[in-house]
Structure formats: C-alpha cells, structure tokens
Amino acid sequence: MxxxxxxxxxxxxxxxxxxxxxxxxxxxxxxxxxxxxxxxxxxxxxxxxxxxxxxxxxxxxxxxxxxxxxxxxxxxxxxxxxxxxxxxxxxxxxxxxxxxxxxxxxxxxxxxxxxxxxxxxxxxIVDETAAHVQRSGIKKVGLLGVKPTMTGNFYHRTLADLGVETIVPEAADQDILHEIIYSELVHNRVEENSRKVFVDIIDKLQQRGADGVILGCTELPLIIRQSDVNIPIFNTTExxxxxxxxxxxxx
The missing domain is CATH 3.40.50.1860 (Rossmann fold)
Incomplete structure (x- = not known):
C-alpha cells in the first residue's frame, strides 16, 4: 500500500x-x-x-x-x-x-x-510583436506610439527584416498622439474624444495601405480596442x- x-x-x-x-x-x-x-x-x-x-x-x-x-x-x-x-x-x-x-x-x-x-x-516586445505581424501574413503595418517610437528605426528595422513595411502617421498626427499619451494615458485617463482621434488616425493609415496597426505603446490598449477599428490591431502588451x-x- x-x-x-x-x-x-x-x-x-x-x-x-x-x-x-x-x-x-x-x-x-x-x-x-x-x-x-x-x-x-x-x-x-x-x-x-x-x-x-x-x-x-x-x-x-x-x-x-x-x-x-x-x-x-x-x-x-x-x-x-x-x-x-x-x-x-x-x-x-x-x-x-x-x-x-x-x-x-x-x-x-x-x-x-x-x-x-x-x-x-x-x-x-519589438521582436515578439514583429513575429506576430509576420505570422499574420500582413505586409504593410501602421505603427502608433510616442514620437521616438514612430520616428525611430528599432521597429521599422525589425519588421523590414521580416519582410514587413512600416508606415507611421503624418508629423502633425504624431504630435497629437504623443501629447495624448503623456498628458492622459500615462495618468490612466481615457477620454472618448481622444479615442476618436486615434480611430481617425488609424483610418488614415488604412487609407495609405496599412492592413494592420501596431499599438506600439503599452498605454494604447487602454484606449483602442479591436472593435473600434476595421483592421487587425497588435496589442503589444498582450x-x-x-x-x-x-x-x-x-x-
């Protein structure tokens, strides 16, 4: 026994x-x-x-x-x-x-x-997100985040190595996104008007050929959900x- x-x-x-x-x-x-x-x-x-x-x-x-x-x-x-x-x-x-x-x-x-x-x-987070984008089959992806992320090359280069083109918002929209992130989201403030701004900018990226969008700031999932937009989002936090x-x- x-x-x-x-x-x-x-x-x-x-x-x-x-x-x-x-x-x-x-x-x-x-x-x-x-x-x-x-x-x-x-x-x-x-x-x-x-x-x-x-x-x-x-x-x-x-x-x-x-x-x-x-x-x-x-x-x-x-x-x-x-x-x-x-x-x-x-x-x-x-x-x-x-x-x-x-x-x-x-x-x-x-x-x-x-x-x-x-x-x-x-x-x-960059390597893992880039791998997710590649596995999705998307060849052109939009990137949102703070200005150093959008204007830098660390995401662009990693994605390019995997055969994915990266596009970012126009300069004026980058300024707006950066300001919302630092004045609202990092303080856990989520404003409905700001959500609409993000959605409009994502729509512009889609019109320029983006088939998906990377939420390249870990605060962005606080304000953008998949149900808000018509293209796949890549939630970098998740x-x-x-x-x-x-x-x-x-x-």
Whole structure:
C-alpha cells in the first residue's frame, strides 16, 4: 500500500512540475504605471489559467518613475538614461529574477546598449510583436506610439527584416498622439474624444495601405480596442505577456 501511495505521489509531482512556473519574471515597469498594472494582471491571469485559480505569478517588479526617466532622456549624454535602465535591471537580477521585460515600447530603443550589461535573458516586445505581424501574413503595418517610437528605426528595422513595411502617421498626427499619451494615458485617463482621434488616425493609415496597426505603446490598449477599428490591431502588451509566460514555463 505504501508503495502505491509513493508511486501516486511521484506521478502527481511530475504532473505538477510539468505545469509549474520555472522562471521568475522580472519587470522593469513604467514609464506610466497604468500599463504596468495591465502587465501584472495579464501575467497573473495567464498563470491562473495554466495552474489553477489558487495560483499566481512569480514576479519581481521595479518601476521607473516617469519624471526620472524623462529627465534623463532629455540629457544629451545617452549614457545617462542607459545607466538608469541598467540599474533597474540589475535590481531585478539581485532580487532573483530569471529573465526580464521592459514594460514600455519606447524604452526598447535603448535595449541594444543596456541588455548586455544587465546580464539576464531578455524578452523583447519589438521582436515578439514583429513575429506576430509576420505570422499574420500582413505586409504593410501602421505603427502608433510616442514620437521616438514612430520616428525611430528599432521597429521599422525589425519588421523590414521580416519582410514587413512600416508606415507611421503624418508629423502633425504624431504630435497629437504623443501629447495624448503623456498628458492622459500615462495618468490612466481615457477620454472618448481622444479615442476618436486615434480611430481617425488609424483610418488614415488604412487609407495609405496599412492592413494592420501596431499599438506600439503599452498605454494604447487602454484606449483602442479591436472593435473600434476595421483592421487587425497588435496589442503589444498582450503579445509581450504571452511571450513572457511561455518563457517562464518552458523547460
């Protein structure tokens, strides 16, 4: 009888181990807290779906203060903001994170310089989103976000390598989007008039040939839903969380 119980216990343990979270998720949160709140919710919901409602995700979070981040970005020496992000990542590593994410699209423009100096495996929101777009079969995609994301090349280059063309709003619309993100969304304010502005800009991108649109700011899913527009949207927050969960559980 004792042998049977031992065998059953061993089987149960193997089954549990197969579905358990194997790596602790590290999050460099911010730049606005509202989108980081969504990361925490989505990651925990995903773990509960895999392991049962009595389970939650193993997460270590360090949150960038928006003011501190912006002040360093404005300085002409790039090492200032790079070192700021590196320090946040090293805090995660010291606290026991097994890999990490940066919960902001725009901050990924610094990834190439900061990730090697943190010394943890990294799940890139840009790489994961680009892979989703490629798998969708879309060849021309619109990109929304803060101005450094829309005018930068880190999304454009990654998508181009996968055979996808990227288009962005006209300069005046970029200014409007940037202002709404920083004056409203990062403070968890969602205005219906602003939603209409986003929808109109997405319509313009569609008229220019975009077959889908990347919500290239983790605050944008707060204001834009798939039901608001006629082309597929790529919710970078959800995509990033799905990739994190996959890496956290895989052998």
């Amino acid at each position: 004792m042998m049977v119980i031992a065998i059953k216990s061993c089987v149960i343990e193997k089954v549990y181990t197969k579905f358990m979270q194997k790596r602790t998720i590290g999050l460099i949160g911010g730049i606005g807290w509202a989108s980081t709140h969504d990361y925490y919710r989505l990651l925990n919901e995903a773990v509960a779906a895999r392991m049962g409602v009595e389970h939650s995700a193993r997460i270590i979070l360090t949150s960038m203060n928006q003011y501190d981040f912006a002040a360093r970005v404005e300085q002409t020496v790039p090492q200032t903001i790079q070192q700021f992000i590196i320090q946040e990542g090293q805090r995660l590593k010291a606290a026991g994170a097994d890999f990490f994410l940066i919960c902001a699209n725009g901050a990924h423009r610094f990834a190439a310089d900061v990730v090697p100096k943190i010394g943890l495996p990294f799940v890139s 995509i990033h969380c799905e990739a994190a969960i996959k890496f956290a559980f895989e052998d």
